[in-house]
Amino acid sequence: xxxxxxxxxxxxxxxxxxxxxxxxxxxxxxxxxxxxxxxxxxxxxxxxxxxxxxxxxxxxxxxxxxxxxxxxxxxxxxxxxxxxxxxxxxxxxxxxxxxxxxxxxxxxxxxxxxxxxxxxxxxxxxxxxxxxxxxxxxxxxxxxxxxxxxxxxxxxxxxxxxxxxxxxxxxxxxxxxxxxxxxxxxxxxxxxxxxxxxxxxxxxxxxxxxxxxxxxxxxxxxxxxxxxxxxxxxxxxxxxxxxxxxxxxxxxxxxxxxxxxxxxxxxxxxxxxxxxxxxxxxxxxxxxxxxxxxxxxxxxxxxxxxxxxxxxxxxxxxxxxxxxxxxxxxxxxxxxxxxxxxxxxxxxxxxxxxxxxxxxxxxxxxxxxxxxxxxxxxxxxxxxxxxxxxxxxxxxxxxxxxxxxxxxxxxxxxxxxxxxxxxxxxxxxxxxxxxxxxxxxxxxxxxxxxxxxxxxxxxxxxxxxxxxxxxxxxxxxxxxxxxxxxxxxxxxxxxxxxxxxxxxxxxxxxxxxxxxxxxxxxxxxxxxxxxxxxxxxxxxxxxxxxxxxxxxxxxxxxxxxxxxxxxxxxxxxxxxxxxxxxxxxxxxxxxx
Amino acid sequence: xxxxxxxxxxxxxxxxxxxxxxxxxxxxxxxxxxxxxxxxxxxxxxxxxxxxxxxxxxxxxxxxxxxxxxxxxxxxxxx
Numbered sequence: 001x002x003x004x005x006x007x008x009x010x011x012x013x014x015x016x017x018x019x020x021x022x023x024x025x026x027x028x029x030x031x032x033x034x035x036x037x038x039x040x041x042x043x044x045x046x047x048x049x050x051x052x053x054x055x056x057x058x059x060x061x062x063x064x065x066x067x068x069x070x071x072x073x074x075x076x077x078x079x080x081x082x083x084x085x086x087x088x089x090x091x092x093x094x095x096x097x098x099x100x101x102x103x104x105x106x107x108x109x110x111x112x113x114x115x116x117x118x119x120x121x122x123x124x125x126x127x128x129x130x131x132x133x134x135x136x137x138x139x140x141x142x143x144x145x146x147x148x149x150x151x152x153x154x155x156x157x158x159x160x161x162x163x164x165x166x167x168x169x170x171x172x173x174x175x176x177x178x179x180x181x182x183x184x185x186x187x188x189x190x191x192x193x194x195x196x197x198x199x200x201x202x203x204x205x206x207x208x209x210x211x212x213x214x215x216x217x218x219x220x221x222x223x224x225x226x227x228x229x230x231x232x233x234x235x236x237x238x239x240x241x242x243x244x245x246x247x248x249x250x251x252x253x254x255x256x257x258x259x260x261x262x263x264x265x266x267x268x269x270x271x272x273x274x275x276x277x278x279x280x281x282x283x284x285x286x287x288x289x290x291x292x293x294x295x296x297x298x299x300x301x302x303x304x305x306x307x308x309x310x311x312x313x314x315x316x317x318x319x320x321x322x323x324x325x326x327x328x329x330x331x332x333x334x335x336x337x338x339x340x341x342x343x344x345x346x347x348x349x350x351x352x353x354x355x356x357x358x359x360x361x362x363x364x365x366x367x368x369x370x371x372x373x374x375x376x377x378x379x380x381x382x383x384x385x386x387x388x389x390x391x392x393x394x395x396x397x398x399x400x401x402x403x404x405x406x407x408x409x410x411x412x413x414x415x416x417x418x419x420x421x422x423x424x425x426x427x428x429x430x431x432x433x434x435x436x437x438x439x440x441x442x443x444x445x446x447x448x449x450x451x452x453x454x455x456x457x458x459x460x461x462x463x464x465x466x467x468x469x470x471x472x473x474x475x476x477x478x479x480x481x482x483x484x485x486x487x488x489x490x491x492x493x494x495x496x497x498x499x500x501x502x503x504x505x506x507x508x509x510x511x512x513x514x515x516x517x518x519x520x521x522x523x524x525x526x527x528x529x530x531x532x533x534x535x536x537x538x539x540x541x542x543x544x545x546x547x548x549x550x551x552x553x554x555x556x557x558x559x560x561x562x563x564x565x566x567x568x569x570x571x572x573x574x575x576x577x578x579x580x581x582x583x584x585x586x587x588x589x590x591x592x
Numbered sequence: 593x594x595x596x597x598x599x600x601x602x603x604x605x606x607x608x609x610x611x612x613x614x615x616x617x618x619x620x621x622x623x624x625x626x627x628x629x630x631x632x633x634x635x636x637x638x639x640x641x642x643x644x645x646x647x648x649x650x651x652x653x654x655x656x657x658x659x660x661x662x663x664x665x666x667x668x669x670x671x
Contacts, residue, residue, distance in 0.1 A: 011641040014634050018609035044630040204649055209629075215637050 002359075004056040005368065006382040010219045014045070017052050024055035029546055031233060031458065036064040036087035036136070038071035040098035041212040049222035057230040068210065069098075075126040078133065087136040088460065089229060092126065095188065095212035096143045096166060103160045112159050120172045127176070127183065135462035137182045139228055142170045144192040144213075147201035181440070182461055184228050184389055191224050192217075194382075227384035233458060234447025237366060237385040238340060240283065241331060243349035244294040244301055244322070248280075248312065249273045250373070253304040254296055264309025272373045277311040279377045284316060287398035288386055289338065292320040293330045293347070318402045327354050328361035338402065339512035341450060341548060346385050348376070390444050390461065397488075404484040405513055422518060422587040425482040429519065431526040432592040434468045434475045441489045442477055449509040450548040452520075454541070454555060457507050459494075472497050474530050478523050480514055480588070490514045491523050501537040508541070508555075521584035524559055528581045540564075541574040559584075596643075596662050596669075603638045607631065617659030644670035 001020065003012065013020070035050075037043050047063055054061050064085040066074045071092055074082055099119060103112045127138055143166045155161030170189060177185045192200040195217050202214035213221060230236065245252045250262025250269045262269040263277070284290050290312070294301055301322030305314050314320070319337055321330040327349070335342040343364025349355050355367040368383055370376045408425070415421035434442065439461065446459040459467070467473050478491035490511040495503040510520055531539060541556040553570075557563070560581065561574035597615065604613045608626050621627040627635070639661065640646055645668040647655075655661050 011637065015603070015606045015638045015641075019606075022609070042630075045633065205633075208649055208652060209633055211633075215633050 001056050004053055004223075005366065006223070006379060006384075007369070008219060008223075010216045013049065013052070013219050014215065017048055020052050021055065024052060025060075027055070027058065030055070030058055030060035032060045032062065033088045033229075033233070034064070034085055035061045035089045035091060035229070036066075036082060036085060038066045038074050038090060038092045040069055040071050040092075040094035041206075042068065042210045043093050045211070045215055045218050046093060046222055046225075049219050050225055053219075053223050053226035054229060057226060057235045059230060059233060059235070071098075072122070072126060075129050083133075087134055089139060089232070090130055090134065090136045091139045091186070091225060092141065093212075094123075094141055094143075096146055096162075097206070097212045099143065099166070099169075102162050103165055105160050107160065109159060112165070116165065116168055116172070119169060123173070124176065127180075131182075135460075135466065137184070137232055137460060137462070139184050139186050139225060140173065140177075141186045141188045142173050144188050144200065145197055147197060147203075184232075186225055186228060188213075188221060188224070191220055195220050224384070227387040228389060231387040231389040232447070232460065234444070236344075236387060237288075237346050238344040239289040239291060239318075239338065239346070240280065241291045241293045241334060241345050241347045242280070243351070243354065244292060244296060244304055246350040246373075247348060247376075248277060249304060249307065249310065254300045258303045258307055261304060261307055263307055266309075269373070270309070272376075274309070274311060276373065276376050279381075281311055281316065283386065284399055286386065286388070289399055289402055290317050291334050291338075292317050292322060293327050293334065293349075294322045295324055295327070296322040298322045316399075318399065318406070326357065328358050331358055331362055331365070339451075339515060346380070346383075348380065390440055400485065401487060401513060407484050408482075418516075419587065425484070425517070425587075427480060427482045427517065427588040429481075429522055429588045429590045430479040430592070431476060431522055431590050433530075434464075434477055436468070438477055438489050439464050439468060442492050445489065445492055445509060445511065446507060449511060450546070451512050451551050452510040452515065453546075453549050454508040454543050454552055455506060456544060456546050456549060459507070467494055474503060474527065474534070476523065476526055476530065478510075478519060478526075480517065480519055487511070487514055491519055493523055493527055495527065495531075495539070497534070497536065501535060502540060503531050503536045503538070504540045505542060518585055518587050520555070520559075522588045522590055524581075525583045525585050526590070528576075528578055528583075531578050537578055539576045539578060541576070543570075543572040543574070545570040593662065593666060596665055597658075599642055600639065600658065600662060600665070603635070603642050607635050607638050615658045617657065617662065619658040620656065639665065643668075 001024065003020065037047055043065055047065055051061055064082055064087060071094060101115050101119065103115060130136065130138055145166060146162045149155035149163065151158055151161045155163040158164055173185060177183050200213050200217050205211040205214045242248060250273055251260055253261060263273045264270045265274065280290060292301065301320065302314055305312065319334050321334060331342050331345065331347065342362045346366045346368065347355065347358050348368065348370060350370065358365060359367040366383065366385060368379050370379050412421050415424065443459050443461040443464045467475050474495040474497065476493045477489050479489050480487045490513065492507060492509050493505065494507040495505045497503055541561050543553060543556065545553065556574035561576045563572060564575050565573040601613065601615050604615050605611055608624060613624060636647055636652060643665050645665065647664060651664055
């Protein structure tokens with residue numbers, strides 16, 4: 001919903017949230033999650049806004065809300081209602097209103113340090129208690145600055161200043177976050193600064209309703225929390241698709257000629273575009289894939305990218321579409337070539353008409369209203385498309401991986417026989433039971449895979465840890481490398497053992513970048529191998545259709561399973577007699 | 593004044609997502625099912641936006657019905 005993208009009209013959102021909620025609930029395939037809000041001030045409207053932002057990301061939240069200012073009691077002393085609710089996410093909404101002690105000018109350094117540690121330990125106790133009791137992910141606010149400065153500018157540098165104190169407390173929170181998994185900071189210090197601290201701290205709302213921020217600021221807060229949550233559940237965008245003329249540089253390369261483009265340090269317009277290119281290059285370094293979709297002659301597009309003052313070069317892009325096709329068709333082609341859903345794209349174009357045609361014909365794509373060039377970065381950045389939560393080393397290599405894939409396609413064209421091509425890749429796989437170093441990646445993959453995913457079951461990191469520690473599961477990951485490079489962990493299978501000799505496959509996923517490499521057969525070989533070792537006789541496989549996983553609807557047929565049941569929604573159950581299974585992989589060298 | 597009530601009515605309908613709402617000077621929170629203290633805040637924010645004005649704290653705490661609200665709006669509205 002366009003209304004729920006930055007920049008938004010907060011009054012409109014607050015006024016129309018009920019109507020919007022009704023509309024958003026009509027979307028199919030919503031992912032249900034239990035979210036507990038433990039508040040140190042009023043949270044009602046924060047919850048309402050969070051709900052519509054999450055619905056817009058395809059997540060349907062059920063809420064538990066602590067009684068007013070009972071965040072500490074709920075966490076430390078326990079609460080049956082909360083136990084029963086069994087949260088997936090716990091959001092702790094505390095603010096500087098919850099800081100009980102501040103240093104005074106009479107306190108010495110040691111007293112202030114003690115005070116600081118006491119305050120920090122109170123929170124640490126909360127987090128530890130929650131972690132022990134629930135397998136939920138915790139999201140904790142840091143603290144916003146106070147709205148007045150007793151010591152003036154010295155408030156920031158002097159140990160007696162509130163700003164100084166809050167800065168140190170925040171740092172302790174960050175240290176904890178950096179050493180803890182499933183724990184994230186919601187940076188209200190930054191969000192309140194962007195919004196305007198004086199407005200954010202509007203005292204009217206505190207004294208009237210015990211809101212620690214003014215109500216019109218709440219959408220910004222909730223949007224920020226929603227960004228963390230959707231990222232945890234793999235709903236981040238993955239790729240940028242960029243226009244060229246007046247988007248990456250000023251001017252029209254085909255009309256003005258390369259030498260007359262605005263890019264580089266000489267003129268203000270050139271600087272603006274240069275900074276935007278720099279921002280995009282930084283995104284690329286985080287694993288966001290860059291592509292081009294431009295109405296241009298291909299030669300002109302490339303010539304523009306070779307402008308000596310430009311920062312982005314041809315090699316920074318995976319797919320370059322420079323032609324005269326409608327842009328929505330180019331988007332479709334790019335999605336197919338990358339094996340990604342177009343709903344994971346952010347399309348950046350200065351022309352509102354192009355944005356509209358792409359938006360109208362591409363469900364789920366983001367087409368930010370980037371306004372004038374000096375606002376491009378802010379508007380893209382504030383939309384939190386690429387929010388980082390679980391960041392794996394794989395992400396850093398993503399652009400290379402997609403490049404390698406492009407090389408493989410070229411090589412494939414030189415072979416007549418597909419098996420010969422596969423053998424020429426000299427593939428080596430590691431297929432074995434979960435190992436601790438891969439748990440994070442495994443969870444990430446379970447949340448990101450939509451197409452090659454038989455059940456679309458999502459696992460948070462703590463869910464995966466539970467599977468890892470339990471004997472009731474067979475759990476296998478697969479890593480694949482070939483002459484062009486290492487793909488890392490790209491496939492995961494989790495089977496639940498029931499009635500001693502049955503295995504029920506809860507999860508079977510594979511990254512689309514290794515499609516048609518016979519990896520799924522190598523995985524099945526190992527799965528059957530492990531079931532035999534544990535004297536399991538029958539394997540049950542399940543296919544639950546979504547609008548994204550059609551490519552695997554006949555997966556179990558291909559694997560030699562027998563269809564047992566299919567209901568009217570297309571949900572299918574299959575079974576396999578383990579003893580009748582014969583190994584299928586003959587192109588990948590497998591190690592354990 | 594009539595125009596104010598008409599615009600107020602629109603705001604109420606939006607905030608409570610109910611097209612059947614009709615407010616008059618005697619309407620109070622008891623007359624509208626969803627009108628609780630939390631929803632009251634949204635109402636205040638929406639009315640302020642509609643008329644380009646702000647209520648102060650003592651006004652919000654002492655307004656008894658829609659009539660009180662409309663009177664303040666009439667004195668101070670800028671659009």
